[in-house]
Amino acid sequence: MPVKGAEPVKAAEVAPAANGADYSGAIAQEVKNVKAIKDALSADSDLDFSLVLGIGSLIVVSGSTDYTDQSNVIHSNNIGKATPQFLAGVSFRSHLPNIVPRYWGCTWDTSKPQKPSPDAAPRREEVASNKGKACDYAEPWEKRPWSAFVSVKFAPGSSQSLNGFVFGASYAFTKYLTALVGFALTPVNEPSPGFRTTAAQFVTMEQKQGQYLNFNPNAMLSNTPNAFDGFPVTDSTGKLIYSGSPLTVHYHGGAVFGVSIPIYFSSVFK
Numbered sequence: 001m002p003v004k005g006a007e008p009v010k011a012a013e014v015a016p017a018a019n020g021a022d023y024s025g026a027i028a029q030e031v032k033n034v035k036a037i038k039d040a041l042s043a044d045s046d047l048d049f050s051l052v053l054g055i056g057s058l059i060v061v062s063g064s065t066d067y068t069d070q071s072n073v074i075h076s077n078n079i080g081k082a083t084p085q086f087l088a089g090v091s092f093r094s095h096l097p098n099i100v101p102r103y104w105g106c107t108w109d110t111s112k113p114q115k116p117s118p119d120a121a122p123r124r125e126e127v128a129s130n131k132g133k134a135c136d137y138a139e140p141w142e143k144r145p146w147s148a149f150v151s152v153k154f155a156p157g158s159s160q161s162l163n164g165f166v167f168g169a170s171y172a173f174t175k176y177l178t179a180l181v182g183f184a185l186t187p188v189n190e191p192s193p194g195f196r197t198t199a200a201q202f203v204t205m206e207q208k209q210g211q212y213l214n215f216n217p218n219a220m221l222s223n224t225p226n227a228f229d230g231f232p233v234t235d236s237t238g239k240l241i242y243s244g245s246p247l248t249v250h251y252h253g254g255a256v257f258g259v260s261i262p263i264y265f266s267s268v269f270k
Contacts (some may be wrong), residue, residue, distance in 0.1 A: 052170075054087035054147055056258020058184055062251055065225045066188045068159050069233065074191070074246065076229040077158050085184075086165060089151020091262055096146040106135035106143045146174035149260070150182065166256050176261055185254045190247040191228055196221055199231065202241050211236075220269040 066077040097104060135143060147170045155163040168182020191199070200221040206212040219227040233246050 006120070012086070026164045050091050050093075050094050050262040050264045052089055052178075052260040052262050054151070054180060056085050056087060056180065056256045056259050058083050058085045058153075058155070058186060058252035058254050058256050059189075060186065060252050064188050064223070064250070065227075065229070066159050067191065067228060067247055068189065069247055070241075074089040074228045074231045074233065076226050077189075083155060083158075085166075085256060085258070086154040086156075087151040087180075087256075087258070087260060088154070089149055089166070091147045091149040091170065091178075091260075093140075093144055093145055093148045094148060096221060098143060098145050098222045100142075103135065103138055103143045106138060121149070139175065141172045141175050145178075146170070147178065147262075151182075153184065153186075153188075153256070160187055163187065164251075166202070168256070170260060172262075178260050178262065180256070180260050182256045184251050184256055185253045186211030188250045188252050189247045190250045191220075191223060191246060192244065193238055194244060195233075195242045196223060198242045199228070199246075202235075244248055 055145055060083075068077055077209040097106075149166070149170055150165070150167045152165050153163050154161060164184055164186040166184040168180060170178040170179045170180035174269050200217040203212045203215045203217040203220060207217070215231060216224070216227060220231075233242060
């Protein structure tokens, strides 16, 4: 029974209380958060630092062979001087200018670039006018394509999965493709000096009896590439001809030539 003098309560005024709290503000905040995440994932303005994944060929100057000892038989892992290498590391963009005249004189600027003018070939006066300007028709990688990089490398079929490291320089041909050249230090499993001497003497003696004619004792003693490929470390009775380890790790320097793909990720963490 309604109380006299009391104002009637409207249904719209009790609806929010009956249905729970008002979540409109929280939903709006979540929409902003999703947008911020999408913007961070799509942003790649931080070009000074990036991860790089690459592939190249290692040219070892010494030409040494990497061996493994499988069931007391020595086998070559890679035959040839240029072996494939997979690279994973970091790259640091330098401020060295581009060798292309179109970008000479442009200042370092990471602002969002504009589309280049239809006339891509610059005139001499246009190149001269670039001095001290941001050149917003060009992206940062076009104005400063040179980078320094450091990476570890992996070689399929080698005696060690993590096969050394590489440091050097790269040049960007496109935003996501660079050519690289670097110096590599690579661990190589080589016959130990004591084993080489013992093996050369053993082969010399056995060849007098018509055995082991496919091995060259002089090449084994000087560790000529692939001289030990297929050589057993036991005699005909199964006894080891050398009491120590036949292989030892020796680090060699070499050159790596290849290509890499930069991955710009730092803007995600801003």
